[in-house]
Amino acid sequence: QVQLVESGGGLVQAGGSLRLSCAASGRTTFSNYGMGWFRQAPGKEREFVAGISWSGGSTYYADSVKGRFTISRDNAKKMVYLQMNSLKPEDTAVYYCAADSSRQGLGWSQYDYWGQGTEVDVSS
16 A cells, blocks of 8 residues: 655746656555646546656656656655646646556556545636
């Protein structure tokens, strides 16, 4: 079992930055999991934003955030981060982190555990 808790969301103006954090806890080893960030905007389906492999050696991004968002992880601290720069109003959503037992963190991986989400609101 893995428990995930996101933090760092809030209200920001377009062009600004936010850093989301996801803290993992539980008896399992954090490096057993690839990690991903997803988001869901009002009235829309949940979508993949970024993913990272168990070692941090591979990262993946949705086209809509490439060059603006950076995913990273610290296995010793059991943390995963999403640095979001040059935010746009269309980035407004609830952001979720998730754990992938295949250790890959791909957009189409079967994620096993999810956090409760943190809200990001980008004003124009």
